[in-house]
Amino acid sequence: MTNELLLDVRGLSKSYGDSSHSLKNVAVLNGIDFGVSHNETIGLVGVSGAGKSTIGRIIAGLESADRGSIYYEGQDILRLKGARRKAVTSSIQMIFQDPYESLSPRMTIGQLVAEPLVIQNTYKNNNEQLWKLVSNALSEVSLSPERYMNRYPHELSGGERQRVGLARAFVCNPRLIIADEPTSMLDSSLRLELLDLMDQLRKRHNTSTIFITHDLALTYHFCDRLIVLDRGVIVESGSPKQVIDNPQHPFTQSLISALMELNHL
Numbered sequence: 001m002t003n004e005l006l007l008d009v010r011g012l013s014k015s016y017g018d019s020s021h022s023l024k025n026v027a028v029l030n031g032i033d034f035g036v037s038h039n040e041t042i043g044l045v046g047v048s049g050a051g052k053s054t055i056g057r058i059i060a061g062l063e064s065a066d067r068g069s070i071y072y073e074g075q076d077i078l079r080l081k082g083a084r085r086k087a088v089t090s091s092i093q094m095i096f097q098d099p100y101e102s103l104s105p106r107m108t109i110g111q112l113v114a115e116p117l118v119i120q121n122t123y124k125n126n127n128e129q130l131w132k133l134v135s136n137a138l139s140e141v142s143l144s145p146e147r148y149m150n151r152y153p154h155e156l157s158g159g160e161r162q163r164v165g166l167a168r169a170f171v172c173n174p175r176l177i178i179a180d181e182p183t184s185m186l187d188s189s190l191r192l193e194l195l196d197l198m199d200q201l202r203k204r205h206n207t208s209t210i211f212i213t214h215d216l217a218l219t220y221h222f223c224d225r226l227i228v229l230d231r232g233v234i235v236e237s238g239s240p241k242q243v244i245d246n247p248q249h250p251f252t253q254s255l256i257s258a259l260m261e262l263n264h265l
């Protein structure tokens with residue numbers, strides 16, 4: 001484990017059972033190695049089914065791995081259990097693709113943003129401080145606490161809901177954010193706005209980010225480094241300029257050609 005890395009993923013592998021064949025397992029990730037430095041934003045790109053979300057979900061503890069190690073702040077979190085793991089990984093937050101699904105409809109916006117702090121138990125005896133942090137987190141994403149605190153998710157637009165997702169993720173000063181296609185449900189005018197906001201927040205909070213997307217164009221301005229995934233294997237990595245302007249692997253070349261065609265570049 002290199003000291004400068006916040007996250008160091010080594011030999012990560014995962015298979016799922018094939019529903020059409022009870023004895024067969026299908027490999028989804030095959031020996032994935034990559035690191036994330038402090039304050040770095042990594043773009044994890046690849047076509048649908050490449051395994052991008054599975055990597056994010058394993059790091060966030062929502063999925064198990066078959067083999068490999070994930071060192072986070074020097075500890076292999078795949079080998080930690082229960083409260084110990086929770087303590088080490090409490091500074092990892094996830095932003096999901098679908099703001100409709102990721103926010104409980106029965107909780108107010110204030111309760112939703114407070115939830116990560118409540119789970120961490122840090123402000124158990126300091127309610128006033130907890131609500132102050134929630135209020136600040138809402139203001140940071142330009143949602144007025146007075147207007148939004150007591151509303152419910154269905155009373156918000158898709159863009160506002162995704163801002164609540166950002167406030168929830170940043171309220172506890174995370175060191176690593178895993179943003180899984182955070183803009184794919186938004187229309188194109190709101191996409192850049194949300195990514196700009198996420199970029200400002202990660203800089204202000206000194207947060208590293210894994211930005212999962214199938215949209216290479218979005219990574220150009222927001223990522224320090226790209227990792228290209230094809231069927232569970234990393235085929236290429238480098239700065240967005242290196243990868244997009246001068247792709248080395250045939251898979252990356254075809255991904256970029258498809259993007260150029262789509263955008264008529």
Ligand SMILES: Nc1ncnc2c1ncn2[C@@H]1O[C@H](COP(=O)(O)OP(=O)(O)OP(=O)(O)O)[C@@H](O)[C@H]1O
Nearest residue numbers: 016017028046047048049050051052053054055214
């Ligand atoms: N719980 C599961 N059970 C069985 N197979 C799964 C499960 N979760 C994911 N898979 C399979 O693993 C592969 C990788 O899925 P994953 O969601 O990681 O891909 P992705 O690159 O994030 O795709 P997308 O961009 O469409 O979200 C896919 O073939 C998917 O069908």
